[in-house]
Amino acid sequence: MSQQTMPAEAHLARLANSPSVGLRVAALERGHVRLVFHGVASVAEVTLAELHQRACSVAAGFAALGIDRGDVVAVQLPHRVEEAVAHAAALLRGAVLMPLDLSWSAQEVQRALRRSRAVALVTSAWRSHDVLRARNAADGLPWLRHVVAVPGTWPTAGVPADGIEWEILERFRPQPPAAAARPDEVALIVHAPAVGSMPPRAVLHTHASLLAELATMPPAPGVVPGRVHLAPPGAGDLTATTSLLRALVTGLPTVFLERWDATTALELIHRHHVTSVALSRFRLTGLLEAAARSGEGMAEVTECHILGAVTRAVVEQAERAGVAAYGGYSRVEHPTIAAGSPRDSLQVRGAGAGCLLPGNEVRIVDCAGRDVPPGREGRILSRGPELFLGYLEQAGEPPIVDGWFATGDRGALDADGRLYTAGVARAEETADAA
Structure with a gap:
């Protein structure tokens, strides 16, 4: 048996049956830990507690948008702090997280959104324009209700008029966590x-x-x-x-x-x-x-x-x-x-x-x-x-x-x-x- 057995089993037992529970436990017990996100245009260094607080705000924003447990939330962002917050917020809300490849064309992104029936996409402001044009077309993306645009990514672009600016979600007051999902749920x-x-x-x-x-x-x-x-x-x-x-x-x-x-x-x-x-x-x-x-x-x-x-x-x-x-x-x-x-x-x-x-x-x-x-x-x-x-x-x-x-x-x-x-x-x- 691997030397990893006991630490892994002990840690798994402590995290109960849901990653959202694990997120909350880590923020409470290891909140001082620092994470560094080294980007092309900027560098962010945050503590686990700070990131969790921001994720709770975004999760509350998801709730205000009507995103419920089991809804698919797609995220197409590079490794930066907003990506981490979006991932955590989706899980805290009980939504289904769907990361998307950064190299995908607009058509590949739209195909994934359509097949998964994703209700929301969090992406760069630059990429959001193509998705919103596709959503507004006659045969577009009928299940996609919200496109959240993250400014400051490269290449830079403005937030479309019919998009949702990321900072709006981060300004929501954090709410108590949603009911934990069942272990067998997606x-x-x-x-x-x-x-x-x-x-x-x-x-x-x-x-x-x-x-x-x-x-x-x-x-x-x-x-x-x-x-x-x-x-x-x-x-x-x-x-x-x-x-x-x-x-x-x-x-x-x-x-x-x-x-x-x-x-x-x-x-x-x-x-x-x-x-x-x-x-x-x-x-x-x-x-x-x-x-x-x-x-x-x-x-x-x-x-x-x-x-x-x-x-x-x-x-x-x-x-x-x-x-x-x-x-x-x-x-x-x-x-x-x-x-x-x-x-x-x-x-x-x-x-x-x-x-x-x-x-x-x-x-x-x-x-x-x-x-x-x-x-x-x-x-x-x-x-x-x-x-x-x-x-x-x-x-x-x-x-x-x-x-x-x-x-x-x-x-x-x-x-x-x-x-x-x-x-x-x-x-x-x-x-x-x-």
Whole structure:
């Protein structure tokens, strides 16, 4: 069993059955923790208590707009403080949060809004104009009632006359929290790109599955004095969303980047005494090279969770810089199935192996669905507390059979229960490399 088991279970138990409860607990007990949002045009540094207060105001504004429990609220913003407030406010209101990819065209955004029947969108003032034009068209967006425009984002633009200015929502008087949603109710809709044989899809996560992910995702859960985490830029995907929510729910001091630049990231690592990072292997390589050029090294960083596929070369490169890099295995449908540890041997970390996280189970089966012995490669099936509910638009064979999710990937379990993957496609790595 992983060394993460007890801290994860203890933290999960304390957060009850809803991320909104976790948000309130963290604000009360870890309100002094500071979060840094390093943007292109500005830098914001707020305490968890301040952010929670702002989220309660926006949640009250959502209530005044008639946004109710179960309504879909879409958010398309970069990693900045308004994105964090919007995410928290949606969950506090009991709404379904739907982050949208920043790179999407206006047509892709409109398609997602239409299919999900989203009632509200929080986006930059610049992007809000296209959505409002589409909503006002004859065959537009019949369920979209509100478009909230956030000024000050890049590129700059004015708030449309028929949009709602973000600052208006932040001026509402906070109200008592809405009734906690049931664990089996949908909390999150996250869009996944085509990967291997899997087509693009909108994945539904419940309050229970989202909370399980927030409590167990690496680095090791629980608040450790002196730990500061650096999160990569957000793209509206599951990794960006959960890294943001994890900071809000667990009180992990975190530095968020709006855009990736290795030199800027290194400067922030030194300035804020960052101890852990989560990056793709391409970004980690760039960061290590920038640290070598500067002659100042990686400062207090001791570990890196590599997002996506792991190579022995990058793990060894990090090791020479004093950073223990490790990987893991996840799917959008079942996040963080397995994860490595900075305490694993270099050989294990270089192979990308990971131990199953608490509650998760994996079967390795052949083409006939029969379990294969340890060490033999086969198809990966998984189940556990983080497993998704289903897809927004289900087509074809059901994704879960007898409680097991067919991941579409191949791998093997060794005699110690570590999971090794083979041929795992990762769409985000293609984007990073470009």
